[in-house]
Amino acid sequence: MPNLTGKSVLITGAGGSIGLAIVDKLASEGADFVINDMSQESAAIAANIACEHGVRAVTNNGNVTVENDVEGMVDLAVNEYEKLDIVIANAGLHITTELVNTSRAQFQRIQDVNVWGVYLTNREAAKQMIKQGFGKIINAASLSGHRATELQSVYNASKYAVVGITHAVATELAPHGITCNAYCPGMVDSAMWDGIDAERARILGVPEGQPREQALKKIPLGRMAKTDDVAGLVKYLASSDSDYITGQAIQVCGGAFMQ
Template sequence: MRFSDKRIIVTGSGRGIGRAIARRFAEEGAAVAICDIDRTTAEATAGEINESGGTALAVELDVRSIESVRAMLDAVVTEWGRVDVLVNNAGITIAKPVVEFTEEEWERTLDINLKGVFRCSQLVAVQMITQGGGKIINLSSESGKTAKPNFTIYAASKFGVVGFTQGLAQELAPHGITVNAVCPGIVHTPMWEELDRVLAKRMGKKEGEILATRKDQIPLGRLEQPEDVAGVVAFLASDDANYMTGQAVNVTGGREFH
C-alpha cells in the first residue's frame, strides 16, 4: 500500500472532493485527518473510514483562523507525531458578476480560498521542515488558469493559489518538500449542485440545466467525479511525483490546456 506509513491532513474533507481524497488515501493505508468547519460531516467521513478498517481522525477546522489551524496541527501531531502530506482543499464559490459582489463576499472568498492555503501551508511547512520533508498539494481550479464570467473573484483566488504554489515550491525545495496544485474542471459535488441552482435561477433556467449544458462542453463527455481528482492528488502525494514541484496540473476532461 502506497501510503501505509503516511500521516495526511485534508482540509474541507467532510464532503465533496476533500472527502474523496481522504477516502482514497485511507484505502491506500494512510492515517487521515478529516478537517472541516462542519464538525458533523467531518465526523461522518472519519466514521466511514474507521468503520471500513482505515484510520481517520475528525478535527474541527476553520481555515480563516490561524488559531484554529494551529489547534488542528497540534491535535494531529499529538496523535500521530508527524505530517507527511497536506492537502489544502477547503474552498467556497460565490457565483455572480463583479458589479454585484459585496466587499464582504470578496473578503470571504479570498480569506478561505487563498489566505486559508497560506495559513495551513505556513504552519505545516514549519512542521515538515523539522521532519526533513513532505508534500503539499493545493486545490486550484480550471478557474485558476482561465477566468470565466460570474467566476471572476473565484478565479482571482484560484490564480492566486497557482502563484502561491510556484513560489512556495521554490522556497521549500531545499527542505525536501514539494508543493503542487491540481486544477479540476466541473466536478459533481454539493458545491456544483448549489452553483447549478444559483446560476439556473439567475439565467431563468430549470434546475439541472446548467450542469447538463456544461457536460456537453467537456471533451471526455461526462461530468468529473470527486474520485477523478482524488486519483491525481494521490499521484502527486506518491513517490512517483518526487521530481515534480511548483506545477498546477489540469484534471478537466480536456477543457483546459495550459
C-alpha cells in the same frame, strides 16, 4: 503493500464531496488522518470512511482562516503520528456573482477561505515539514485557476491566487525537501456544482439544468468528473511516484482546457 502505509495526512474541508473521496482513496492506501472540517458532523462521516479501511483517523473542527485553529491541526498530527507527511488544503467555497453586483463582503469571504485559508495551512504545515526535512503540500485550486468564466470573477481571483501560492511555496520549500502541487478540478459531479447550476440559472433567467448542459458541451471527454477522478490525482501527488514533481497545478477537467 498499499503505498501510503505509515504516512500521516492532514486534510481540511474533508467532509465535502471531494474531501470524502480523497479520504476514501488515501485511506485505502493505508494513510492515517487528521480530518478537519468546520462541520463536526461532516468530519465524523469522513473519519468513519477512513476507519472502515482500518487506518487511524482523528477529527478537528477548526476553521482554516483562524491561525490558532490551523496551528492546532498540525499539532494534532504531530501528537498523534509524530510527523506530518502530507497536508491537503482542500477547504474552499464557491460563489456565483455578477461583477457589477458583487460586494466587498462577498469578495472577502471567498478570499479569506480560499486564499488565506490555503496560505495559512501551507504556512503552518511548512513549519513542521521544515523541521522534519520532508513533506508534501497539496492545494485545491481549480480549472478556474487557469481559465476565467463569466459570473465567477470572485472565485477565479481566489483560485488563480492558489496557483500562485503553489508556485511560490514550491520554490521556497524545495531546498527543504518539500514539494507543493495543486489539483485543479473542472466540473465535478458534486454539491458545489448543484449550487453553481442553480445560481447561474437564477442570474441568467434560464431553467435549472441548462447551465450544466452548456458547460458539459465544452468537455471533450463528454462527462463531469467524478469525485473519485479528483481523488486519483491527489493519491498520485501524495505518493512517492510524484517525488520529482513540484510547483504544478494539474487539471482534472476531461480536456476542457489544454495547455
